[in-house]
Amino acid sequence: MKYLAENSIYRLIIYHRYLRSLKKDSWIISSKLAKVLGVESSQIRKDLALVRIKGLTGKGYPVEQSLRKLEHYLGLTRKWNIILCGAGNLGKALFHYKGFNALGFRIAAIIDKDPRKIGLRWNKISISPPEQLEALVKKQSIEIAVITVPQEEARGVKEKLEEAGIRSILNFAPYYLSLKNGIVRNVELTTELTFLSTHLNLHGRKK
Amino acid sequence: MKYLAENSIYRLIIYHRYLRSLKKDSWIISSKLAKVLGVESSQIRKDLALVRIKGLTGKGYPVEQSLRKLEHYLGLTRKWNIILCGAGNLGKALFHYKGFNALGFRIAAIIDKDPRKIGLRWNKISISPPEQLEALVKKQSIEIAVITVPQEEARGVKEKLEEAGIRSILNFAPYYLSLKNGIVRNVELTTELTFLSTHLNLHGRKK
DNA sequence: CCCTGTGAATATTTTCACAGCT
């Protein structure tokens, strides 16, 4: 399967989300999508071509069929089991976030090292101690991990996940992680806020 | 002030975080930082040169002085007031997240349209109705907004913020936002998870 | 005519390679 650049994947995900909001039997033209993302329409056409989405000249792209193709390439035609590491405020907020079930993502296990939390249940999923991480990953066929532990524990958790064979991590801890054999998406509140402060700092006062 | 590319800003933020974990009177060499991010050391040297951070040949970069320079360029030498829009689970988790206070970020106002939440206080900050958004922004000198409302409300909130003169938004709602005169960081759980599923889907089975 | 598909051109980002300082 052809290599997709990170930027293209990102845009394809946005297209997918946008197309889901349209009527299935309608058509969408590349320049409309281009405006959503603020890029040239040729960029959209190239992205779509990468995943074999074909348009009709003079007409645009068929929404329903394009959605199916996108789902296929983005891995959204199947279920993905997730292990949530860290049952704090953020973990809880993510757990209760509704949006991702519709895309096939399901939190199938939760771990936390706080003995007061172990044994508690969130919607029938019980919170387990870190020792059970590997067993849970195997038993529940988990392929994705979400880390919401504090900074100082992030590295240890990552190593445990690595040993358990996890190759995809979404990390919310303020500690930059990477995986030799896999991918980590580091999402960090302070990084994002600092982006904003930098922009205000450098370009903020004009106009 | 010189233009900084988005990627450079991102890396500078990571350097900043990393340097904060080092002893102030120590030195750091570019190849060490390079390993953290998985890029070439020349990249680091170029990034640092962009913000006038100078190293000593054969020795590296002085940690303390580099930190100060980074703080200056990243806008971390002053306080930034934030308005949190949406007092749900995610809003609450972010509100209680400790890490960003140390960098000068402070949530100074909270709005929510749910009448049952209005008037409640989180650590002395009371939850206000959306009608007060503009007044709060003005009175508290707020320059950054964090959106944690549901998808269907995101656009409306953004427009209110825009009218109130906000130019920097961190958006957690699953609705892609952009600002004519400003910057939006769109952070979305399902987008990030889909990134991971895409990678597993395309490259997952090898090795 | 309107819009896709795509080579060619341009712009941007990253890496290479090495001169030069201490």
Added chain:
DNA sequence: AGCTGTGAAAATATTCACAGGG
């Protein structure tokens, strides 16, 4: 000897521009 600073080269990403299909 060890590491910075930086032009030059290479790799990537994006836009331009237009041929061609319905």
